[in-house]
Structures are given as C-alpha cells and as structure tokens.
Amino acid sequence: MDVFEAIAKRRSIRKYQEKDVDDKLIGVLLWAAAQAPSAGNLQEWRFIVVRDKKTKELLYNVALRQEHVRQAPVLIVVAADLEIQSLRYGKRGELVYALEDCAAAIENMLLAATALGLGTCWIGAFDEEDVKNILRLPDFVRPIAIITVGYPAEEPEKKEVDYSRFAFLEYYGKKFEFEFKTLHELIMEKIEKLREFIAKKQNKEMVVE
Ligand SMILES: Cc1cc2nc3c(=O)[nH]c(=O)nc-3n(C[C@H](O)[C@H](O)[C@H](O)COP(=O)(O)O)c2cc1C
Incomplete structure (x- = not known):
C-alpha cells in the first residue's frame, strides 16, 4: 500500500x-x-x-x-x-x-x-x-x-470532505479554485488521455492505409 x-x-x-x-x-x-x-x-x-x-x-x-x-x-x-x-x-x-x-x-x-x-x-x-x-x-x-x-471489526462509511471550504489563494477569503484529486484519479486521467491519443493515432494510420 x-x-x-x-x-x-x-x-x-x-x-x-x-x-x-x-x-x-x-x-x-x-x-x-x-x-x-x-x-x-x-x-x-x-x-x-x-x-x-x-x-x-x-x-x-x-x-x-x-x-x-x-x-x-x-x-x-x-x-x-x-x-x-x-x-x-x-x-x-x-x-x-x-x-x-x-x-x-x-x-x-x-x-x-x-x-x-x-x-x-x-x-x-x-x-x-x-x-x-x-x-x-x-x-x-x-x-x-x-x-x-x-484489528478492525467495522468499516466506517465513506467520509464527505468539502474541499472548496478550506483552501485559499494568496490571502484568507480568496478561494483557491482547484480541483482536489487523488493520485488515483490523476493517474486514471492520464491513462484516459493516453487511450485517446492511441485511438487517434490508430485512426490516422487506418486513413493512410
Ligand atoms: C485531536 C483529536 C481528538 C479526538 N478525540 C476523539 C475522542 O476522544 N474519541 C473518538 O472516538 N474520536 C476522537 N477523535 C477522532 C475524530 O472523531 C475523527 O478523526 C473524525 O470524526 C474524522 O473521522 P475519521 O478519523 O474517520 O476520518 C479525535 C480526533 C482528533 C484529531
């Protein structure tokens, strides 16, 4: 882990x-x-x-x-x-x-x-x-x-976290507009982009052929 x-x-x-x-x-x-x-x-x-x-x-x-x-x-x-x-x-x-x-x-x-x-x-x-x-x-x-x-004998429910509430940019009160993502989400995004890139490339190759 x-x-x-x-x-x-x-x-x-x-x-x-x-x-x-x-x-x-x-x-x-x-x-x-x-x-x-x-x-x-x-x-x-x-x-x-x-x-x-x-x-x-x-x-x-x-x-x-x-x-x-x-x-x-x-x-x-x-x-x-x-x-x-x-x-x-x-x-x-x-x-x-x-x-x-x-x-x-x-x-x-x-x-x-x-x-x-x-x-x-x-x-x-x-x-x-x-x-x-x-x-x-x-x-x-x-x-x-x-x-x-x-050793746990319970599995607590997923916790809700409101990320928009506690992050500021430069000074207190100015919202830090940023999407909070887990590493897993970031990796999945990259994989998705890679998939799109490969699909596009394959399409192009098919057109040339
Ligand atoms: C300083 C501090 C004191 C806490 N005191 C207690 C406590 O006395 N009893 C308890 O059951 N949980 C206590 N907790 C745990 C919090 O209730 C718990 O972290 C919070 O509800 C968020 O849930 P999570 O830890 O599952 O993310 C304490 C947590 C902190 C950081």
Whole structure:
C-alpha cells in the first residue's frame, strides 16, 4: 500500500476484533511515529504502550468511558516532554511545538497502522491529570493523546470532505479554485488521455492505409 492509499483508507476505528496485535507491529508504529518532523529535531514525544487490562480500564474511566478505549487490545499513549521544548524554545516550544510534534508523530503512526491492516482511533477526550497519575508521568510530561490500536471489526462509511471550504489563494477569503484529486484519479486521467491519443493515432494510420 502506498502513502496515498493509506491516507485515503485511514478512518477512525471504534470496534476491534479480539485478536491481539504483535509487539513487532507496535514497534513498526513507533518507528513510523519517530520518523516525523519535530521542532529543532528534539523528538520530545514519549510513547507508553498499554496492554494491561486493569490499566486500560482505568484509562477508559478517565476518557469519558468510551468503549473503544477498553476494547482495543493495545493503547499507545502519546505524551510530550515539555521541559525539552521549553529549554530550547521557551513558551512557544512548550505550548505550540510540543503539540505539533506529537500530532505529526501520531498521524505517521495512524497511516502506518492502516498500511499494516490495523485500525486506530485518536482519543483526545480525557482528563490529563488522571492520565498522568495512572501512567506515572513526571510533572513535565504532558499526555497529548491516547491511540487505540487493534484489528478492525467495522468499516466506517465513506467520509464527505468539502474541499472548496478550506483552501485559499494568496490571502484568507480568496478561494483557491482547484480541483482536489487523488493520485488515483490523476493517474486514471492520464491513462484516459493516453487511450485517446492511441485511438487517434490508430485512426490516422487506418486513413493512410
Ligand atoms: C485531536 C483529536 C481528538 C479526538 N478525540 C476523539 C475522542 O476522544 N474519541 C473518538 O472516538 N474520536 C476522537 N477523535 C477522532 C475524530 O472523531 C475523527 O478523526 C473524525 O470524526 C474524522 O473521522 P475519521 O478519523 O474517520 O476520518 C479525535 C480526533 C482528533 C484529531
């Protein structure tokens, strides 16, 4: 699966099969996460892999009791070491870069999971202090997201995206008039043009003959 297919296929999965996820695959997800860009290349993301049922139950309780949090065989809690960013970039590092870096790492992880046939869901609704206590995070480490991981037991419906709504040209408000296409659509267009070209060429040759 190439990156475009993974982007197109990735959806939030909230129902999982009983099947466990091998540590080797979790390793691949963490590898993908840590390939993400980070401000100053500080790589301040921290990942806590949770398999223990009791810990999952505790996290479920402080994450609005969302069923998929305790149902997923594996949780990966993504946290940021704020001290590292703050030492280099002050408030901006702590308040902005740390979150951005973790978000980039998370998306890499979600796409890698999709390519491996795994389902994930990004969980942002949880009590930070409670998560810190459950996972024994030091004061300077902030939990950013809980990622549920497992083999999908559902196939979400296709998502509608209104591309005309969020792209501007030169300044905010001036619409960027551009057709948003997937790589697949672009390739199909090229193939269609090639077909037309060949058909025309064949017609010409037939006329000459
Ligand atoms: C920052 C953030 C927080 C989110 N928090 C939750 C959450 O607490 N529970 C949940 O089920 N989904 C959560 N999601 C997933 C979104 O609901 C989901 O990405 C969105 O509905 C689009 O669907 P898709 O991921 O299938 O494309 C979160 C996503 C992001 C980026």
